[in-house]
Amino acid sequence: MEGKPEKKGLPEPVKAYKNMDFINSPDARTIRILAEFLEPMHRFNKNNIYDTIVFFGSARTLDPRKAEQKLEEIQVRIAASEQDPPDPALQEELEYAKNQVFLARYYDDAVELARRMTEWSKSLNSIHRFVVCSGGGPGMMEAANKGALEAKGMSIGLNISLPMEQFSNPYITPELNFEFHYFFMRKYWFVYLAKALVIFPGGYGTLDELFETLTLIQTEKVKKEMPIVIYGKEYWDQVINLEALVKYGAISKKDLELVKFCDSVDEAYNYLKDELTRIHLNNE
DSSP: OOOOOOOOOOOOOGGGGGGGHHSSGGHHHHHHHHHHHHHHHHHHHHTTTTOOEEEEEEETOOOHHHHHHHHHHHHHHHHHTTOOOHHHHHHHHHHHHHHHHHHHHHHHHHHHHHHHHHHHTTOOOOOOOEEHHHHHESTHHHHHHHHHTTOOOOEEEEOOOSSSOOOOOOTTTTEEEEEOOOOOHHHHHHHEEEEEOOOOOOOOHHHHHHHHHHHHHHTTTSSSSOEEEEEEEEHHHOOOOHHHHHHTTOGGGGGGGOEEOSSSSHHHHHHHHHHIIIIITTTT
């Protein structure tokens, strides 16, 4: 009697959500977008994060100690070259280093403001926690997370994968360290939980985040009242001119009330504390 023919085995099929070729393909883009919406929501809910104070600012800003060190190194190189006038390339490096020292003073201010806001938040007997949130990278973002950690508080880092500059700073609460691919999903999480924004000196990214948020508030796509501090008038007066926008009718004078320019930690701290108390705490 002939035996039954052997059944040829088929390879085990791969479930769609485990098929990385598919997940990373253009056809699965909506799934990846949805993941960047749902996975952060899961972690925020798990950690009872419903209110944030978002700090924006340049990734290129140095800790003041590092900025001073770089300036001194260039000054030593110029002195050693004994050229008069100095080599133009070295002179350019010197000017850049001096500007880095100028910006570095805001690093310490960001640390101190984040520390004080975190200490105040921790003292509240409230459902609101006002957790410090940054873009998760170096520079001003690092300073904000560092300040929260110095106050022994939690802080959030909403990082994004970029070809340069961006890497997670070491001060973020580990379970609240995120890595996004899509800018618009990262921006959603910046704004959705935010109860206040603090805009430290920065570049294209900082300007983008500031003006997109102002546009959302101006057009009432964001309906909540949200204090916005623009920190460092000496820097920002050279970079943006909101009064000119009013002068030429591009915005109304009332739109200027959407922001508060501050020049000291005390001023920013008192403004944010008073506004957050008025908006969120007085009626509890």
